[in-house]
Amino acid sequence: MPHPTLRLILGDQLNTQHSWFQRVDAEVTYALYETWSEATYTRHHVQKVCAFFLAMRAFAEQLRAAGHQVIYRTLDESRELQLESITANLLHDAEASKAKTIGYQLPDEYRLDQELKRLSENFGGVIETADTEHFFTAREDVAKLFKGKKTYLMETFYREMRRRHNIMMEADGKTPQTGQWNYDQENRGSLPKDLEFPQAATFPHDAQDIVEMLDRNGVETIGRIADNTLNYPLTRDEAQAALADFVAHRLPHFGTYQDAMTTRLPLLFHANLSFAMNVKLIRPQEVIAAAVQAWEKRPQEITVNQVEGFVRQILGWREYMRGVYWAKMPGFAATNDLNHQAKLPTWFWTGETKMNCLSHAIGQSLDLAYAHHIQRLMITGNFALLLGVHPDEVDAWYLGIYIDAIEWVEITNTRGMSQRADGGLVATKPYCSSANYVNKMSDYCQGCHYKHQEKTGEKACPFNSLYWDFLDRHRAKFGDNFRMAFMYKTWDRYDGETKAAILERAAWVKENANSL
Known part of the structure; x- marks a missing residue:
């Protein structure tokens, strides 16, 4: 007999390309929850909470449109049921649906990893885990690379990633294209006064319903949201459009001016992809591939320091920081080597x-x-x-x-x-x-x-x-x-x-x- 399965999708696991979704299974139901615990574990920017909830809602609709069974519970609904955490919602629905199996993708936050590991204390069925299929590396890769070392040099990790994934490498797989690994010295340009900035594509979303829901439930936020409108890519299609916009218009100056700052424009030559990537609407592999392919096709317009600086941010820093996190948590969250004690102004x-x-x-x-x-x-x-x-x-x-x-x-x-x-x-x-x-x-x-x-x-x-x-x-x-x-x-x-x-x-x- 078939066994009903309930699969959890966290708010930062909105990857339509995941193998979970490649076929429709009548015995599998996917669950996404807006919860009090996630809205309040720190005091979030109002746009951050709105972006997560809007992206989750859009993702749930995509799954339904593809034929998948989906449970989606808004913050109003989870609070009405007094289900304040992700696991409380999940266990409630597992019991209601008589699910024999609960599945979840490995979280990227330590606190959620610990919370989901405790599911077995209250669930008598099978618990299955899956990889998110997003990152270049596994959780433990950085720890393995630097085993026994007191310092984790990002450059060492970055070169290993370039070799391992054959990104911007010569045919021998050992030598970087152009003969140089890192163009950091050419990524520190200050902005000329007469430099024109290309206007970035925007993706307006009406967040009024979310804002009102947060107010209704007493969720304390920081920051402002003009006209209750979000302008970030919140779906996979929008993330791909934002990537294409960046590669076409801003990548040619990204590397040179990535460290520059000005009152004239917030985004400058940056990509506007960090939220979309961090909730997994778009994969780092395809982002890097798009940038490298643009450089190969337009080498006169996009010099190597532009694309290498961009690749280093994603393949280097982003993957490295995740590896450090899993190598050193939970102790990392309590470090204070300089014994600093002051309050933020x-x-x-x-x-x-x-x-x-x-x-x-x-x-x-x-x-x-x-x-x-x-x-x-x-x-x-x-x-x-x-x-x-x-x-x-x-x-x-x-x-x-x-x-x-x-x-x-x-x-x-x-x-x-x-x-x-x-x-x-x-x-x-x-x-x-x-x-x-x-x-x-x-x-x-x-x-x-x-x-x-x-x-x-x-x-x-x-x-x-x-x-x-x-x-x-x-x-x-x-x-x-x-x-x-x-x-x-x-x-x-x-x-x-x-x-x-x-x-x-x-x-x-x-x-x-x-x-x-």
């Missing part, structure tokens, strides 16, 4: 600060649930690091505010790369800078209340005194780091009076952080 939730760079980056994040990687790393993250903010505070803010923030990719970037809380596992030196970097890579310093050239005085940019204060107070950690030797030599050349004035300014900044 209150204006991280409003953007109301006189510092132009932070006001713009945070304001954009509140408006769009988006900022690109250098805004996150070298503006908001850099400031939190220099100020000495507790990594828990930083994690919660990043996990909540960004539409693409799922813990496996968020926490490894913030606690590892940005805040150096992991003791140097991810980064060989802290990612910190003074205002000089901000001025070089952006137009933020123009017209700012503070002066980027000054280290002391009322108008001195807070980044400057905080930078030297950070180096001074953590000298025992970084004084022997060869990558920081030049900066410590520079600090040592200052006379005692100058040093005292800089540190005094830094102390004032830290004491008055909420009013900067």
Whole structure:
């Protein structure tokens, strides 16, 4: 006799190409749930919650249209039934449908992995697991590659991935095309004033019903949603259209200007694909293939540093960060190697600060649930690091505010790369800078209340005194780091009076952080 099977689909597992869906089985029902636990485990941006729920609803309709049986429970419905978690919903429906088997794809978040592993405590039937069929790597690949190592060098991992998957490689499978692995030095261009930006395709979605539902259920969110409209790709077709738009119009400048920042445009030359990829609407393999094929067809228009920089972000950083996550969780979430204890300034939730760079980056994040990687790393993250903010505070803010923030990719970037809380596992030196970097890579310093050239005085940019204060107070950690030797030599050349004035300014900044 056939055995009814109930298969769970999480909100970040919206992959229509998964082998599960390649045939219709009358004995299999798929289940997707909007739950209180997922809407509130951190305080999310309103656009983030709306994007997940809208994408899930669209995915469920696609499955139904293909002939699959689907249970979909909205937040209203799950709360009415007092089913506040994913497993509570799943067990309720397994009992109601007399399912003999529960299936789920392996989650990418540790907390959900643990929650689903406990299913067997309350379900007497068979529990089956499947891979998500999304990533280039398995969970354990990074841990295996760096077994016994104190530092996980991303470049080592990246080269291994290039060889293993034959991406941008010569016929021998060992040598990179063009003879060079990494064009990072050519990925740091500042924006010319006369550079024109191509307008990116938008994908408007009406989120009013979701917004009203969140209000009705008392879900506390952060950020804003103009006209209750989302403009992100939320279906596979839209994700493919966004990819085509990026490859056609923005890839030719992506690598050169991927680290640049400006008040003129949020997206610049970035791809607008991070949410779609992280909920698995589109696979990294097809994203990389599209970029590489465009470079091969249009080498005069798309130079190698453009495409290599893009490939490195996905095949390198994205896969690497996931591997670090599974190698080091749950302990990674408690690391605080620098013993930072400060609170985030209150204006991280409003953007109301006189510092132009932070006001713009945070304001954009509140408006769009988006900022690109250098805004996150070298503006908001850099400031939190220099100020000495507790990594828990930083994690919660990043996990909540960004539409693409799922813990496996968020926490490894913030606690590892940005805040150096992991003791140097991810980064060989802290990612910190003074205002000089901000001025070089952006137009933020123009017209700012503070002066980027000054280290002391009322108008001195807070980044400057905080930078030297950070180096001074953590000298025992970084004084022997060869990558920081030049900066410590520079600090040592200052006379005692100058040093005292800089540190005094830094102390004032830290004491008055909420009013900067």
